[in-house]
Each structure stands twice: as C-alpha cells, then as structure tokens.
Amino acid sequence: MRPSAMLRSHLIAVADRRTTSALYGTHRAALVDYAAGIVGGRAQAEDVVQDAWLRIEQVERGRMLEEPLRYFYRVVRNLALDRRRALKRETRQDGTDSTAEIAEIQDEAPSPEDVALDRDELKRVVERMATLPERTRTALIMHRVEGRKLREIAEHLGISIALAHALVADGMRHCGRAVAR
Structure with missing residues (x-):
C-alpha cells in the first residue's frame, strides 16, 4: 500500500471513530434505556452499553461501519439478551426460587x-x-x-x-x- 493510501485509510478510520464516539455521547442515555428494558435494571444496562462500546471500538479498527448507530443498537440488544439469559441460567443453577427473580425481569410486551x-x-x-x-x-x-x-x-x-x-x-x-x- 502506498504511503498516501495508508494515510488516507488511517484518516478515514480516525474520522469514523470520532463519528461513533459522537454517536455514543449523543445516544448513550437512549441506549441505556433500551438495554434496561431487556435486562431489567439500569446498572446492568450501563454495563451492557459500555461493553457494546468496547466491542464497536474493536470492530472499527478493522473496518468502517456503514450505519454505526444501527450497529450500536444491534450490539446492545445482543449483549443485553445474552446477559438476561445468563441471569436465568445462574438462577436455575444456584437452586433459588427462579420464579421470583424471573418476575423481576421486565416484561417486554407493551401495556x-x-x-x-x-x-x-x-x-x-x-x-x-x-x-x-x-x-x-x-x-x-x-x-x-x-x-x-x-x-x-x-x-x-x-x-x-x-x-x-x-x-x-x-x-x-x-x-x-x-x-x-
């Protein structure tokens, strides 16, 4: 790769990360609300959004994201669902009454x-x-x-x-x- 092409590629990657950083700053609260609806609590939702940000940063190093906000929401959703499933598994494995803890998980159906x-x-x-x-x-x-x-x-x-x-x-x-x- 020629030096000018390498520089252009580097500048595009830096600009893409800045764009995604701005999206994160602008949409963080909405992403946390979205994740909280899935995992059932704001503390877990904060963790999910932070994990999503770290993953997206890794992906950006390898390629440019075409629709970063849509991708961000998809990663948050997947991580939140994974976290909810893990919570259900842990509840069943430690022998506690899972019905009480599952009832705490917010119902996804709208009222x-x-x-x-x-x-x-x-x-x-x-x-x-x-x-x-x-x-x-x-x-x-x-x-x-x-x-x-x-x-x-x-x-x-x-x-x-x-x-x-x-x-x-x-x-x-x-x-x-x-x-x-």
Whole structure:
C-alpha cells in the first residue's frame, strides 16, 4: 500500500471513530434505556452499553461501519439478551426460587395503554404524512419505512442526494409535529 493510501485509510478510520464516539455521547442515555428494558435494571444496562462500546471500538479498527448507530443498537440488544439469559441460567443453577427473580425481569410486551397511545400517535403521523407533497412523502416512506439509502431515493426521484436528504428531513420535521402534541 502506498504511503498516501495508508494515510488516507488511517484518516478515514480516525474520522469514523470520532463519528461513533459522537454517536455514543449523543445516544448513550437512549441506549441505556433500551438495554434496561431487556435486562431489567439500569446498572446492568450501563454495563451492557459500555461493553457494546468496547466491542464497536474493536470492530472499527478493522473496518468502517456503514450505519454505526444501527450497529450500536444491534450490539446492545445482543449483549443485553445474552446477559438476561445468563441471569436465568445462574438462577436455575444456584437452586433459588427462579420464579421470583424471573418476575423481576421486565416484561417486554407493551401495556394495553401503551399500545393505544402508540396507535393514536401512528394515526396522527399517517394523517400528517398525507398532507406532505408527493415527492416529500415518497422520499420519507422510502427512507424511514423501506430503509432505502438517500442515494437510492435520489436515483428513484431523479434528484440530487442533497435534495433527497432535504426532503426526508422536511418530512421528518413535518411528521414530528404530529407526535409533539
């Protein structure tokens, strides 16, 4: 590898770690909340998020992450599920009453009230989306529902990637107002 290519590769890796570090700082509380819902406690959730960060740092040394936040959530979920399974195994092995400890683990199913609130919120968002211009609505659905990349949206609509990004951002802001009520 030529020295200039090695330097470019190194700079990209450093920039990627900075991006992921910023994501960690920005989304840490949400990641802990997410993990706490799985493991059943904030202390264990803090450990899970820290472990996830360490693993992601290792992965970043070998390759650039395409969607670091999505990857971060996946690693947190997997580690949290592993931790919960380990807790269940330990409970069964030490002979204590596992039903009491398992009852402490938070139920993952949403309450009927949460389901009703979420349905109402979804209805407001769908109504709000119907008021969007066609191109903005198409870009938003392609990105947020279908998981398409901005490049794909731009190609489909025959626009620039920057305009595709602007359309998705406008649609998100517009629909976010329905949720903010």
